[in-house]
Amino acid sequence: MRILVTGGAGFIGSHVVDALIEQGHEVAVVDDLSTGKREHLNPRARFYHLDIRDAKGLEEVFAAERPEIVNHQAARANVRESLEKPVLYAEVNVIGSLNLLELSRKYGVEKFIYASTGGAVYGEPEYLPADEAHPINPLDPYGASKHFVEHYLYLYGVNYGLRYTILRYPNVYGPRQDPYGEAGVVAIFTGQMLRGEQAVINGSGEQERDFVYVGDVVEANLLALDKGDGGIYNLGWGFGTSINEIFARLKEITGYEKEAVHGPPKKGEVFKICLDATKARRELGWVPRIGLDEGLRITVEYFKRCG
Known part of the structure; x- marks a missing residue:
């Protein structure tokens, strides 16, 4: 399949790209290299040095690549920085993501896989382990920005028929x-x-924190290619x-x-x-190893x- 990975030069995204290419997929990467690194780029992926806030540049990528799947890993992801720069987090994590959603609708993307956060959307938990039904109460602009996009994905699914899977990450290392x-x-x-x-x-x-090895998180992204439509899934040991x-x-x-x-x-x-990743185990078949x-x-x- 033709897959566009945002943040594909970053920590998690570069591992996702490697795994997709190993499976035989055709992969393009969008990354502004603000935190990602060129040395992490897979040489078999086509690379676009681009900020996801650049809607015009993104449209050129979509027109050239015609992705069937968008795997959206790119984000500002620092809780402390988000408290100092809340507008930046809205611009990158919210507006940048909406640029991708709108282009996915326009160019007929079959599925959108979104990397969200289980560590920040729930706030100080009322019970542990937190499952997907736990109240949403982020304590910082980072968590708020990630949840905002989760709801927009739901709206794009309901109104435009966009298939999606949301993965709420733990502390990945x-x-x-x-x-x-x-x-x-x-x-x-x-x-x-x-x-x-x-x-x-x-x-x-x-x-x-719930520490999960990056390879296990990559496996969840692979499973989401053809499972979990319309679902939100925690990843973690519990x-x-x-x-x-x-x-x-x-x-x-x-x-x-x-x-x-x-x-x-x-x-x-x-x-x-x-x-609590019971739902991911049941519906995706995901088990950390x-x-x-x-x-x-x-x-x-x-x-x-x-x-």
Whole structure:
């Protein structure tokens, strides 16, 4: 199939592109390289250096590629940054996504797969693990922007017949995550430990997240090619792991000799979240396979090789 992947030079998107090409699909990538990297691009994918806010440029891509499926990974995805730049998050995550939806309608795209967030749309959870019926109450512009597009997908489905699947991601980690960024504690700790720098835990470290290896998230995207029409699906193990535990496991794997320093907690972040993926297991056949210890070891080995 002809598939357009936005954010295909990014952490998760580049892995999605690799898997699609391995399956024999014809893939085009749109990425503005604001956080994605050229070295992550699959050479067998056609690349368009483009911001999804550029509606005219996007239309040229749709006219040239005539995608049958759009896999939309591109987003600004930093909770802390979204609190500082809420308008930017509306422009990129909302307006950019609407540009893609409207072009999908105009050019007869068969299906739209959307990467949303289970870590941010629910807010501070009323119960755990949170399932898809949990009330939506994002605490930051990032989570709000992602949910806004979820509802627009529903409207495009009802009014224009666009098939779609929404995947609510947990805390995804693995190779190619940015060790110098503000998001992605596994990559940040790994980078700091391998460089011998002081690792800093924000707050008490008792915050819990549902950590899922990137390869398992890619598998959900592949399953969504022909399953899950009109559905919203949490991805996750259904249990949380504390930041202190992540630090301890990475310290053991890397041989890091320093103790963590605790800084102030970060505004806008939920304290504990984990996701009930029963629906994804039942309807998509998705089951995470890479456990935390194995995933952390793979990730550390990657950063040892690639820096």
